[in-house]
Amino acid sequence: MFNIYLDSALLVLAFMHIVMLIAFFKKDNGIVDVFWGLGFTVVAIFVHLYYPHPYSWLTMLLVAIWGFRLAIHIGVRNAWKKEEDWRYANWRKDWGKWFYLRSYLQVFLLQGFFMWIILLPVLQRPGVQSLQWFQYIGIVLWLFGLLWESIGDWQLFKFKKDPENKGKILTKGLWALSRHPNYFGEAVLWWGIALFVLPWGIWYLSLLGALTITYLLTRVSGVPFLEWKYRDNPAYLEYIRTTPAFVPKLF
Numbered sequence: 001m002f003n004i005y006l007d008s009a010l011l012v013l014a015f016m017h018i019v020m021l022i023a024f025f026k027k028d029n030g031i032v033d034v035f036w037g038l039g040f041t042v043v044a045i046f047v048h049l050y051y052p053h054p055y056s057w058l059t060m061l062l063v064a065i066w067g068f069r070l071a072i073h074i075g076v077r078n079a080w081k082k083e084e085d086w087r088y089a090n091w092r093k094d095w096g097k098w099f100y101l102r103s104y105l106q107v108f109l110l111q112g113f114f115m116w117i118i119l120l121p122v123l124q125r126p127g128v129q130s131l132q133w134f135q136y137i138g139i140v141l142w143l144f145g146l147l148w149e150s151i152g153d154w155q156l157f158k159f160k161k162d163p164e165n166k167g168k169i170l171t172k173g174l175w176a177l178s179r180h181p182n183y184f185g186e187a188v189l190w191w192g193i194a195l196f197v198l199p200w201g202i203w204y205l206s207l208l209g210a211l212t213i214t215y216l217l218t219r220v221s222g223v224p225f226l227e228w229k230y231r232d233n234p235a236y237l238e239y240i241r242t243t244p245a246f247v248p249k250l251f
Contacts, residue, residue: 007046013112015039037070054129062142087225144185146189155170156182178244179240184246184247
């Protein structure tokens with residue numbers, strides 16, 4: 001059983017080193033965002049092939065659909081940019097002579113570590129012969145989260161693609177219900193995966209994966225980064241006053 005943890009960790013490590021080399025060659029650390037979803041997909045396929053159980057194919061499918069969609073979305077979005085994403089560009093400037101070392105540790109190794117933690121639900125073994133009722137709820141949660149994230153991303157992409165919206169804030173559609181509906185959807189789908197695999201292996205490791213990505217999205221790399229970017233925008237400050245950050249308002 002321990003081998004699945006070690007093998008998946010080594011696979012993540014190798015994957016992130018390859019991404020790092022590509023990023024350094026292209027002088028664009030922002031490509032790590034494109035490869036983020038693909039990394040989850042690679043590991044999910046690997047553990048299904050080498051550590052299969054009756055429903056590991058379904059777990060793999062849930063992760064792969066999410067990972068491919070996210071990679072395609074970010075890839076298409078970044079294709080419109082002519083320069084490195086502003087977050088990574090700022091770090092490139094701030095880190096100076098320590099850029100490559102800090103990139104290695106803080107961008108690639110750190111993201112690889114969190115990738116492995118979030119993937120813990122996918123690593124749980126053994127599976128069971130039949131699904132329990134709450135596992136179907138997990139699949140429904142995953143589907144809801146995927147749709148919510150996908151619709152939110154599509155609405156934002158369409159909004160930003162229109163030159164007339166430059167400098168404006170999207171406050172319609174799902175973005176009228178919360179300031180980060182795409183992040184909310186992503187967290188929900190991972191809680192769905194956690195619920196789906198809950199009867200297998202070590203249950204609290206499944207919950208740890210969902211807790212980790214929820215914490216990262218709400219407290220570290222998701223909401224805080226974007227809120228900081230628009231901290232001096234009066235329209236966004238009003239948006240903050242009237243719209244919740246994460247969980248959508250119902251009324």
